[in-house]
Amino acid sequence: MARKASGAEAGEAGRRHRLPLPKVMTVAELHERFGTDENCLEHLRKVRWGEGLERFACPACGHVKGWWLGKRKLVECGACHHQTSVTAGTIFHRLRSPLHKWFWAIYQISQDKKDIAALELAKQIRVGYQTAWTMLHKLRTAMRSRDQRYVLQGLVEVDECYVGGQADDGTTGRGASNKTAVAVAVELRADGRPGRVAMQSMERPDTHSLRKFAESKIEKGATLKTDGWGAYASVAKSGYQHKAIVTGSGKQAVQKFPWVHTFISNMKRMLLGTYHSVSPKHLDRYLAEFDYRGNRRWQEASLFERLILAAVGAKPITCRQLITGAS
Ligand SMILES: [Zn+2]
Structure with missing residues (x-):
């Protein structure tokens, strides 16, 4: 039989209820939300440009109004009619692996204190070692470009x-x-x-x-x-x-x-x-x-979302640049 909570415990629970800690996404939740490329792309679109494309700016002319071509998964500029894909100009640019595999890699790399080696990732998502290695290193360049926005102080x-x-x-x-x-x-x-x-x-x-x-x-x-x-x-x-x-x-x-x-x-x-x-x-x-x-290190629960944001905000990088150490 469940023990009745003491006053102190009830107070503790009450405080927890008012301030729920964000939870780390489970593997099941990841599959449910991002198991298909379509869901992943939709998520990237919102992260990059906002729900109603309010953060969109045409890469060709800079115009800020565009519309979503749902079937083709492109945004068309309202001024010059240039069409932009959600992944263009990000680290997902011209990606070779399905997007949901990228999301899995991001999930793995965002698990606090659980670094993932390329060989392990390759096995998990059934890609070649080189592909997994490239994915992880592209994500690391995104992390770097995010951190370059800050300097140490004091x-x-x-x-x-x-x-x-x-x-x-x-x-x-x-x-x-x-x-x-x-x-x-x-x-x-x-x-x-x-x-x-x-x-x-x-x-x-x-x-x-x-x-x-x-x-x-x-x-x-x-x-x-x-x-x-x-x-x-x-x-x-x-x-x-x-x-x-x-x-x-x-x-x-x-x-x-x-x-x-x-x-x-x-x-x-x-x-x-x-x-x-x-x-x-x-x-x-x-x-x-x-x-x-x-x-x-205190933001474990939001690391996945943060890393998606970093990946969308980082410039594309080629495999060649990665392998030669040019970046
Ligand atoms: Zn334009």
Whole structure:
């Protein structure tokens, strides 16, 4: 027999009722809502242009009125009669796989803390490995372009680390052989908790690369909290405040820079756990995925919708650009 809720529990339940937490979509719900290409396309149309095409702008002439040609799944411009497909100019541009398979990939990649490798996705949606790999990397470029709209502000821990190469051979620190240098920045909020995170590979760990990283990811005027390495003092001169903390042992560095080290070890675990060997030319896209997830770590339930929005807003990218590492 069910126990009667105590006053406190009833109050708790009442509060929950007034403020329902958004639920993560189940696999069954995904199939029901997005099991067909037609449903997926309809959803993309609404996300991109709004229910009544109120956000439509003709790519040919810029006119903002158009009408939906339902049968042909195109919008026709009211001025120049140019016809635009829902997927044109997005990462779904000229897609080769059915849209519902893309939605499945987005669902998988948006599951918090459950990274998906291309091989696993290929099995799930019955496509070739290369197709699954391309889908995931296109989604990672969409994540990156979404995050490029933000810069880190306030107090920001900055450090570098080294990933890839051979299995860890014990070489650590600046100039470690065989490895790719990665710059890492984490915002520190007033309550001592971490805010946004940004990571990017560097050709070499030097002042020039670190400055480029800082200028693209951190707002000018912010305070860089770094170790005592001279390169950071030089970077700070290009418009930042600087708080240098000299650390001795590795253990001390972890204590003085707890968040940057937490994110670094989580990122390395992701690379080892899911993406066994990551080529340096593709590393930045994996880092973009890591940042994207990290920056939305409290928004698990809405990650699927957010990623659809990111995919619709990102520029198309070709397989060739992905494979050659041009993007
Ligand atoms: Zn037009």
